[in-house]
Amino acid sequence: MQLYQLQQVHSFRIxxxxxxxxxxxxxxxxxxxPVxxxxxxxICHYFLDQAAILQLLENNQ
Structure with a gap:
């Protein structure tokens, strides 16, 4: 659910x-x-590491 919320703000495919x-x-x-x-x-497992995902998104822009 949190990953889909991030997707609404940042453009990426799930x-x-x-x-x-x-x-x-x-x-x-x-x-x-989950991984x-x-x-x-x-990037992360067990729990969504929102900071790690945001950092990845920023580095890939």
Whole structure:
């Protein structure tokens, strides 16, 4: 929910992935769900790190 609120202020695309449907993703992220990544780089897991996401958005402008 918080990620969608950030999306209303900043322009970025959210792609939701069902990790349970992919054995490779289960092995990579299984215990870290939920996880936020950008271009295969892990930004945060367990909880949304809004500061880390905002920093990433500012650096990519």
């Amino acid at each position: 792609i939701e992935v069902d990790i349970d449907s992919n054995p490779q993703l289960i092995e990579q992220y299984g215990s870290l769900v 936020v990544t950008c271009e295969d780089k892990q």
